[in-house]
Amino acid sequence: MDKRELVEKINKLKKEKNAIVLAHTYQNIEIDEVADFSGDSLFLSRQAAKTDADIIVFAGVYFMAETAKILSPEKTVLLPVLSAGCAMADKINVDQLRKFKSQHPNIPVVCYVNSTAAVKAESDICCTSANAVDVVKSLNVPEVLFVPDKHLGAYVESMLDGVKVITYPGFCPVHHEIAVSDIVKQKALYPNAKVMVHPECSDEVVKMADFTGSTTGIIKTVKESNDKEFIIVTEKGVVERLQRDCPNKKFVLINEKAVCNTMKLIRLEDILHVLQTGENEINIAKDIAQKAITAIDKMLKI
Numbered sequence: 001m002d003k004r005e006l007v008e009k010i011n012k013l014k015k016e017k018n019a020i021v022l023a024h025t026y027q028n029i030e031i032d033e034v035a036d037f038s039g040d041s042l043f044l045s046r047q048a049a050k051t052d053a054d055i056i057v058f059a060g061v062y063f064m065a066e067t068a069k070i071l072s073p074e075k076t077v078l079l080p081v082l083s084a085g086c087a088m089a090d091k092i093n094v095d096q097l098r099k100f101k102s103q104h105p106n107i108p109v110v111c112y113v114n115s116t117a118a119v120k121a122e123s124d125i126c127c128t129s130a131n132a133v134d135v136v137k138s139l140n141v142p143e144v145l146f147v148p149d150k151h152l153g154a155y156v157e158s159m160l161d162g163v164k165v166i167t168y169p170g171f172c173p174v175h176h177e178i179a180v181s182d183i184v185k186q187k188a189l190y191p192n193a194k195v196m197v198h199p200e201c202s203d204e205v206v207k208m209a210d211f212t213g214s215t216t217g218i219i220k221t222v223k224e225s226n227d228k229e230f231i232i233v234t235e236k237g238v239v240e241r242l243q244r245d246c247p248n249k250k251f252v253l254i255n256e257k258a259v260c261n262t263m264k265l266i267r268l269e270d271i272l273h274v275l276q277t278g279e280n281e282i283n284i285a286k287d288i289a290q291k292a293i294t295a296i297d298k299m300l301k302i
């Protein structure tokens, strides 16, 4: 089946079954052709919470589909490829979180949304890279525990006066492996380019940024900017979408390894398959879902 045929079939089935497709910005760009909404995890969480659809097909990684299910428990949530996991979310489980909490008692836990439902259930409030600073600020406390991303936690601390952020030693391998030398190399080639960095990168890389922000923050800033060249220091999908949407500007991916392989597992064929069969449904134990939604709801109110 060619791409046009696949897109037509998916769109027809979406109508018949009252389904929507949510697509993360790191997906293969062809997925956008069938997506009702594309964006980062905060944006997609909000869409999942307010949709009237009966079925949500989540083109993203496992924890994102879990979050959609927690927010819309009465809806069917399908993940086109069940093995699409997140290496950062896998860095902490419930036992490890409990141990971390016991080492730092009576301190609220802020949990990056890139985590399992069970870890969210053990946390006080969730955040995304778009709202992490505001979430921590809203707690109005001198100390927080931050899981699982040590880099995002360090970034939050650098943005707030007088708040100590105690971080769990997790990270996203895709962003963690981006080095200062990568930026030096690209800057030598494109000296006028603005450096746009995601806060999942290391502190040293963030220090070299002209702008640091979430995927949505980077995209918005670039689109509104009068500058013409940008070095994009995050996942490849962002560069592809920017190049599509802003053909008169130049975008340079920081390096060819900045690719999340599990995000790229999903193809149009997989979306069609789950819509046809209803396979790969996400289910979450009630007690975990009930506790996790408290942490997510608190975030969505900010």
Ligand code: SF4
Binding pocket: 026, 061, 085, 086, 087, 088, 089, 114, 172, 173, 174, 175, 235, 260, 261, 263
């Ligand atoms: S880019 Fe990193 S944090 Fe995002 S889904 Fe992939 S492994 Fe997880």
